Amino acid sequence: MITTKAGTEACPECGAATVSIREAMPWCGRCEWNLDGYDRARQAPEFGWSWIDRRTHRLATRLTRQQYAALVGRPLESSGLGLAGILTVAVSLLLLVGVLALAVAGVWLLFAYPFPNFAIVAGLALIGLAVALRPRFGRIDPDLEVLTREQAPELHALIEEVAGRIGAPLPHVIGVDSSINAYTTAVGLRRRRVLCLGLPLWGALDGQARVALLGHELGHFVNGDVRRLLVTDPALTMLGNAADLFRPTHGTHGSGLLELIGEWLGRILSWTVSRLLFLGHLVLVSTALRDSQRAEYLADEMSARAGGTAGATRLLDVLLNDESVALVVRQAARGGHGPAAWRAGMGRSLAGSAEWLPLVRQLSIREHTSLFATHPPAGLRHQMLTARPWQDPGVVLTEARAERIDAELTTHYERVGRIVSWSA
Template sequence: MITTMAGTGACPECGAATVSIHEAMPWCAGCEWNLDGYDRARQAREFGWSWIDRRTHRLAARLTRHQYAALVARPLESSGPGLAGVLTVGVSLLLLAGVLALAAAGVWLLFAYPFPNFAVVFGVALIALAVALRPRFGRIDPDLEVLTRDEAPELHALVEEVAGALGAPVPHVIGVDSDINAYATSVGLRRRRVLALGLPLWGALDGQTRVALLGHELGHFVNGDVRRGPVTQPALTMLGTAADLFRPAGGVQGGGILELIGEWLGRMVSWTLSKLLFVGHLVLVATALRDSQRAEYLADEMSARVAGTAGATRLLDVLLSEESVALVVRQGARGGHGAATWRAGLARSLDGAAERLPLVRQLSIREDTSLFTTHPPAGLRHRMLTARQWQDPRVVLTEDRAGRIDAELARHYERTGRIASWSA
């Protein structure tokens, strides 16, 4: 519901009436006064203390606005990682060198002295620590249903056409799942490229928003996203893993006074070390995600380049309407209807929300801002695209072609529909 507040609810900056939706803290739709404010009632806690969450939100809002202002007036072509990305790579290399040093020291202790000796115990401990901290390169999600070219030739052809229009590499694996989401990633030592399409989302999209979704996800293979580099993985995970390893476990029962004092001192050292490592982890992740958000803007630009600005901005509005997607898919599935009904239902929902959508986009600027989010607020992403030169689509997905793709996915749609119909 949209409400307007006058009198005492007037904007102190420009005097216009303030607005609010979803019972959010009011703001000015014109000059955006109070849009960067911290709404304790609606925003998720990150640290658990309101005074800290309020300050980190303000910092995130400043950084997010500054990044938008810096990018909106210049080309978004990828020129490699920015300063945050370079810092993340440097820290990752140092951490990786540290893990190799732990492993080497452990092996040296195993053979440096005649067996048996206490050095072996320390050597095994160092090797175990190095193994626990080793980089993980990911694997294909076991819930992902991989689609071969023989199973889905039309979908594979469309993905290849979009990749060609963007100058992006073709994924090694294309799969579907039952999430209202889509993602592109690289897994394993060989960095196999994986494209995953959530069928509730894919089925509810019309032709050009499907192309936009593919353009955005495939754009991640060429947009310099720091999260997808194998070298940067240690900086994003290693200190967090170490903090978990050093977190104090439950104390032992009984024992004398000396045992209790020793245990207390040990727990204090472990607690302090765990917290220091966790703070370092948070700092590194927050730094890396600045570069990741820049990459998201570039992926949106590539989405508009291949699907047209209209298709790319409509996709962002759909992503702001995830509850509507879930609702139309669930209702359609319970009525025994497939993707065509999902699309029609979502189109009606978006048309009915057209008047409210500008405020929904604005509110996302407040509620989707965080030091630890991988994406900029959808409202700023939409604003970035509309502020740039309008683009016509390079790839057009006709209704006939979309229908052939849906026919290839019919069995998977049925399974997704059954899952959706069971959900609350």
């Protein structure tokens, strides 16, 4: 239940009454005064110190607003990596060279001196460190239920149609799971493309919102998203792995004074190295995510190109209210109803929330802004779509075709319904 209330004061910028929902700090719904403020009571801490969180939120807000302003008036087309992406690639290559150097140095120490010698211990340590820091390229989630073309021909055909409309390559693997989400990723050294559709979300969406969802997710294969490139993986993972490797653990506490002092000094050194590596990891991730957020706007443009502006904005509104999706699906599943009832319930939920949805979108601009957010706030994404030329659907999903797709997924819907029925 969302309570909307007027603020106690008029906006100092435009004189309109301030508003608030969900006990949030008031802001002006007309000119968005105070919308960029840091609301300590409602925003989860990122560093644990309010004075740092306040300043990083201010920095993230400025960068997010600047990026939106730079993109809203220009064509949204993939133009390759931006400055942040190029920096991420450069750091990745340096890190790979560093890990390779560790491995080469370790092998050299194994054979450089006559056996036995202490250099062998150092060599094995360097090789072990190189192995621990090696880049990982991901694998298919074991919870993903893969759907072959024989099992779901209508769904595969729809995905092919949407991919053709936006000029995206087809995924190598298509599957479903029980999450209120959808994602694409690339796994393995060969970067096999994977598309996952969370069935609670997919089943609750109407036809054009489904097409918009496919357009957005497939758009990640062509929008230059830095998170999905093989060459940028080391910069996004290796320093974080190294920080975990050097994080001090609880020791055995030696009985003598010298042992205690040595253990204490070792823990201080490990903690310092771990924190420095983690700080470097945060800097790299926050830098790369600037480029990633730009890619999200482009994926939204492809979402509108496929499903139409109306379908794409409706999708954003559903994603902004994932709690409502969970409630609608849970109630319908407990009554033994399938995706048709989920869609009907979600339609009623959106209709009932039409009055306060604009405020929820605005509030997301404050509460979903972060240096470490992979997506721009839903409110800015909605504004970006509505500020651009209106697009009619490029692919139309009729009710009859949607029902045929749902029929292919009947067994999976039943399983997911049982899971969602008894979830908290």
